[in-house]
Amino acid sequence: IENFIKMHFSIFDHNNQLGRVVFSESNFRNEKKLLNKLFKLMKNSRSELEIVIRIGQNMNIIRSDISTVSISEIIIGALRFLVTQWSISDQKFNLKKEGNRLCHDVLQVIKLSNK
Numbered sequence: 001i002e003n004f005i006k007m008h009f010s011i012f013d014h015n016n017q018l019g020r021v022v023f024s025e026s027n028f029r030n031e032k033k034l035l036n037k038l039f040k041l042m043k044n045s046r047s048e049l050e051i052v053i054r055i056g057q058n059m060n061i062i063r064s065d066i067s068t069v070s071i072s073e074i075i076i077g078a079l080r081f082l083v084t085q086w087s088i089s090d091q092k093f094n095l096k097k098e099g100n101r102l103c104h105d106v107l108q109v110i111k112l113s114n115k
Contacts, residue, residue: 001049001052001053001056001062001075001106001107001110002103002107004048004049004052004075005075005079005099005102005103005106006096006099006100006103008079008083008099009079009082009083009095009096009099009100009103010096012083012086012087012095013095013096013099045076046072046076049072049075049076050068050069050072053068053071053072053110054068060112061111061112062110062111062112063110063111063112066110071110074106074109074110075106078102078106079099079102082095082098082099082102083095086098
């Protein structure tokens with residue numbers, strides 16, 4: 001999960017316009033092909049994350065009282081919000097630094113307290 005989060009922040013940090021494109025799905029409303037490709041990318045990314053979450057839940061590392069779907073939505077939603085803030089602020093803060101903070105905090109929320 002940590003690798004998933006940090007990898008995405010690194011990708012957006014190195015391609016600072018990518019966040020504006022990927023998170024501006026309204027720009028693709030009239031472009032069905034692009035919208036379908038974007039949806040497929042998002043679906044694949046979410047599926048990969050949910051596999052990792054499920055493994056963590058089965059190993060009693062990640063809380064299982066929260067659904068895999070909800071945990072993935074929390075992670076992806078937080079990631080999206082931070083990248084959007086960074087993008088519309090004209091990259092006024094260090095995305096990797098803030099991404100690391102967010103990653104740490106999200107992991108604290110979803111991990112079992114004794115792990």
